[in-house]
Amino acid sequence: MNTRFTWFNVTAIVLGFAFLYIPILILVIYSFNESKLVTVWGGFSTKWYAGLLENEQLMDAAWITLQVAFISATIATVLGTMAALVLVRMGRFPGRTLFSGMIFAPLVMPEVITGLSLLLLFVAINFDRGFWTIVLAHATFTMCFAAVVVQARLTDFDSRVEEAAMDLGASPVGTFFQVTLPIIAPSVISAWLLAFTLSLDDLVIASFTTGPSATTLPMKIYSQVRLGVTPEINAISTIMIAFVTVGVLIASYMTKLQSSRMERDRRAADAAAN
Amino acid sequence: MRKWMVIAAPYVWLLLFFLIPFFIVFKISLSESEISIPPYTPVFSLSEGWESISTKLGQLDFEKYAFIFSDELYTSSYWSSLKIAAVATFLTLLIAYPLAYGMARAPKEWQPTLMMFVILPFWTSFLIRVYAWIGILKNEGLLNAFLLHIGAISEPLQIMNTTTAVYIGIVYSYLPFMVLPLYASLEKIDGRLLEAAEDLGSPPWKAFWQVTFPLSIPGIVAGCFLVFIPATGEFVIPDLLGGSETLMIGKTLWSEFFNNRDWPVASAVAVLLLLVLIVPIVAFQWAQQRAREAGR
Structure with missing residues (x-):
């Protein structure tokens, strides 16, 4: 496609991004508002941030949320990478259609259904609800996102490299860890980051599957949001946005670095071959 | 042998935590x-x-099901969920298409950055993004303050707690899901096709409708599924922006479960919602499968 900026393209992009970013920008700006009222600007202040640190319940919830996200993202990445390998490399096997169905359905499944069904499972098997039930629930729905991310990378990767390793006597497991994994590593990292942030954000599934012992940050924010807009929620939201933005920027920088290094290696290999 | 272990681990996990729970939901609904x-x-x-x-x-x-069908609260919840999701999907497409088109036509070296800026809001919390709109839309919110200030209106507009607010919330939250597949299919279009159309005397708008648009249909289909299916069962957006006026089935299920504590009815509501969505879900998977095979 002939690519250049025309007035139409620029307008479309500017308007689209304005729609996406202005609400977030307003939220961030008003977290620094001295006044408690949303529409009145009372001067610059960081007092709402200071107040957050003293709110022990909120800090506890944040700590639980981070732990849940870390453990569930790790499980989801391992299982999701295996699932991606199954989808791309294993060819046909009995039950493959069901398998790919179970990978893609959770991507669009309404959260209320996933949450309710997992809760009823945990009740049926008498599993004590709390921290670990949220971890299991999050690992399940985020592994499907992880599988899709890794699968995209595996599909456009030259499988002859793997065949070469195996011809040279590497075992399938050795090939995976020494050849495949280093090549797909950026996608595995982004799969982990995606699973981590999805878990961090989730309100509905966590509300269904938790017990009285574990309250996550989104649950805490939700119960406060229902009472109205306060600068304190703006402040905690701003921290979460900053956290995610920095993570995404680092991840995309790393991917860029990796792909330019791969490009350089490929050129060197081409030059050597000629 | 090892091959079977690689298949078994995710397979058994999904059977246990994804498929079997549906049967339990069905059982409890009875x-x-x-x-x-x-x-x-x-x-x-x-x-x-x-x-x-x-x-x-x-x-x-099937007493619970009979109850659901006889009570107007539930039947109108299903209808209005489907209606709201369909309208919101269409509005999302209208806003996402020019953006995706502009991105696909932007200089190549800009495209990864533009992509990242579309994905970035998707990574920030859904709840926070919906919350951000409350401060803008409510009666004494920023939008009304601005419109009153410039004199466009003399009375604050009631947007918050109406279906309009739900539309805005869905379009805003799901926009990246629509832009990404659209961009992917628009970006793949061979520019020479458009040059050929131009050389043969086709005006740009005609070339768009006869070349670009048909070729972007796979992206439109994928994007619409990705928005429509989860939007039908949406809970957070109608709960926070729609108020009591907007009926949506996700909200009904939530209150049945958490407020009325009637698990069998909540389960029956979930089973029926799944039955309503099974056709689009299967169609979505079929489209994904086809796209994957075409990509090889």
């Missing part, structure tokens, strides 16, 4: 409501032996 913990009478339990199971199988009834 049981009696009761005020206890958990609040339902088990339909059957394995400890009572096969004989009791077979007698109880005869007693199974």
